[in-house]
Amino acid sequence: MRTTMDRIAPIFLFLLLIIDTSTAIDTINTTQSIRDGETILSANGAYELGFFSPGNSANRYLGIWYTKISVMTVVWVANRETPLNDSSGVLRLTEQGILVLSNRNGSKVWSSDSSRPATNPAAQLLDSGNLAVKEEGDDNLESSLWQSFEHPADTLLPEMKLGRNRITGMDSYITSWKSPDDPSRGNVSEILVPYGYPEIIVVENSIVKHRSGPWNGLRFSGMPQSKPNPKYSIEFVFNEKEIFYRYHVLSQSMPWRVTVTQGGDVQRFTWIEQTRSWLLYLTLNTDNCERYALCGANGICSINSSPMCGCLNGFVPKVQSEWELTDWSSGCVRRTPLNCSGDGFQKVSAVKLPQTKTSWFNRSMNLEECKNTCLNNCSCTAYSNLDIRDGGSGCLLWFDDLLDVRILVENEPDIYIRMAASELDNGYGAKIETKANEKKRIILSVVLSTGILFLGLALVFYVWKRHQMKNSMLHSHHEILTSSMPLPLCFHIVLI
Template sequence: MRASVDSISKLLYITILLLIITISTAVDIINTTQSIKDGDSMASADGSFKMGFFSPGSSKNRYLGIWYNKVSVMTVVWVANRETPLTNSSGVLKITGEGILELLNQNGSIIWSTNSSGSARNPVAQLLDSGNLVVKEDGDDDLENSLWQSFDYPCDTLLPGMKMGRDLITGFDRYLSSWKSPDDPSRGNFTFRNDPSGHPEQILTENSIVRYRSGPWNGLRFSGVPELRPNTLYKFEFVFNDKEIYYRYQLLNNSILSRLVLTENGNLQRFTWTDQTDVWAFYLALFDDYCSRYALCGAYGSCDITSSPVCGCLKGFLPKVPKDWDMVDWSDGCARRTALNCSGDGFQKYSGVKLPDIRKSWLNKNMNLEECKSMCMKNCSCTAYANLDIREGGSGCLLWFSELIDMRQLNENGQDIYIRMAASELDHDVDVRIDSKSNKAKQMRIIVISVVTTGMLLLGLVMVLILWKKKQKKGSKLFNLQKLTIFLSHCYFSTLNCDL
């Protein structure tokens, strides 16, 4: 009998020990027999991220979310039930035998759930060190085989490794959407996504109104985002093929925390965590100046943040409604000074610009620039052309068939575009920017010439006065005013040949 009791005790001890080991080594995973209740949490294996229930700001509502675990400031990066908050602390998260996550309220009703792209014999939900919550077959670490993942459903934050883009086969779209307020994580007014119309570019919309566009991808960066360049913090990539379009970034040093956030005010900002000060330090903003506003200067207008006013017409164009421009309203844009006649037109090169809106453009990846020009010339509706890719001397072709909208002068890291113009408006072999730049150059030349001429006249006058004074010292009769005038006239018309 004693031996039997000892055997049961040993078996119980081993069971408890195995349970403890399982819990301690699998804190980042729940299976179909486990759940997460309000007050519980689940951390990723390296402790970088935590998942549980929280209340944002001053709100009393409860949400299931994921946040940074190693920073002192509560920073939520993903919210499950952002549109259907819990009103108390009764929430429970479970995973079903079909591999579906379900969030239940106090009545056992499902207020949020995932879908599933397949099935699994032993489905589990795991919080990865990247901050990605994944539903998968237990033991299968290939994300391509996952049934569902939170990275496919971003909220307001783009984390390293997260794709922002579209599956061209299924139409599935991954994009950022702002919180409504710091107290309310439901969808706000702003979204930031890749627009596949024409050649892909990133656009910010407020409700359905475009507020910002990045310009098309040119092989190195989006043409209107000079800030997007190689740096010591992160590397980025843009993939565009027959199956998908997406942008993503990876940190070069995994010990650094950095996130890209779409704020409730419609600002896209990057922050990095600073241990010394315990704050998220501002790193950069993608649209933080007046010229970032979509179509600020209207059709055939160009914005230059270094000019005043910032809007000007492209060379060969004039304000469509001059009185509105005088009132600093540029929305009507500019009109051609000389109408096109198709057969006699040419193309003017504009350098260092953000390419115009491409949603009504046409592209060909295989054409060179000369072929691109020829195709545009043959079509009287074609208004401009440019290289699709600027690497290695340029390749590919972009054609525009509408008014050119939302251009800006960048100079550094800008791009070349060739705009259709009447022959009389062409400046052969000269790169032009915008009229305001040309006017500035003319004004500067006039100022320089005026200053130099005035300086020479003053210098000549000083020399004449010195010679006149020397003449007086020789004992000659003092010149009166009339004689001085005659003397100066003589010197001037004889090109200062005053041998006294």
């Protein structure tokens, strides 16, 4: 019996070890650590957390990368500003729920933070690639203590939010690596601007390089390539608690990522297993008209025109000599100043809507209410529907110069630009909708209606009067005839 137990015990212990390892492969708690050379895997085996050296660098970083992809592709870096110079790094989780990365001397190289005190914290690498610190057994991400998805590097993964938490004030955005050998923050960032009506911008050295256009209910209006498709869907949320954009992959079999590059571009990739390479699915910088405000204020860019830049109808170059040298940065000014009460609107279709940083919006208005709101505010320069779905709804108003407008074929929604009445020309497709003209039309209609009524009454009275006079004359003539002539003659005349 003792011999049998001696044989079973090692096997039993080995099975316990396997079970313990398999159940904790994606998680560490306060009694565990990850050393250089060790990793943890997400439960689906898609992502791995551990230490790596980028490119030709000898520095060591804690990061997350794809497990099953042959090309080493890092999607998140913890200590991107504070590299380790050797392989002595250790990651631990404190009882307060804070991740701490230490070097050989035990000095802190990097640490996370925590939204509140922890009771029994654990750090888990989720199937989405998100490293989340939460109470052990709590799968609700909304109650997590910390998560890497809220502190992105240069990559936006599916389900990751790009935007602002309006309660905490924390912004989540992606920033390029400095170089392929250095994952520290580069000069290019993709940010969701939380002012006015939100839109995405790409910034390089604090200068805006690209703008997505406002959300139109289906996509960002300046990104027709991001319209609904069978590969992924885009979600935009704007409420009292948060403003964010994220995308959802419709097929989990193909890895997707969005990366901001050192060259100032934002690119969407998908992995093709047959070629074992990343396929560039789309890029934001498709042509020169994507360069932010290339044609200046109140200018419009057309990639099929030469030169590319022109002025919106009713506007002229501010500095003609500069435009002749193809320097359009000074933009355009109105040919005829606005007069407020005598202004109208010109409908412009198939364009990327202007910058919305200082715009105003209302979700419940219809287009007519939107027009009247703009018309009654002398500072309003243009208006548009907010949402193109179901025939259009909502209201978006602009109050400054119109920046970064370009032609986009079949783009929605239309924009109505405020113009002086003299500039409105139906021959150019302008729709005359002025407050003054409306009053004139009402007055003219009343005058014409009243005039027609009086003319009609006068005509009726005239016809009636003539009829009365004719009857009177006939009656008098009959009396004369019957009194001065013999009956046979009168009878003869009547017969004739």
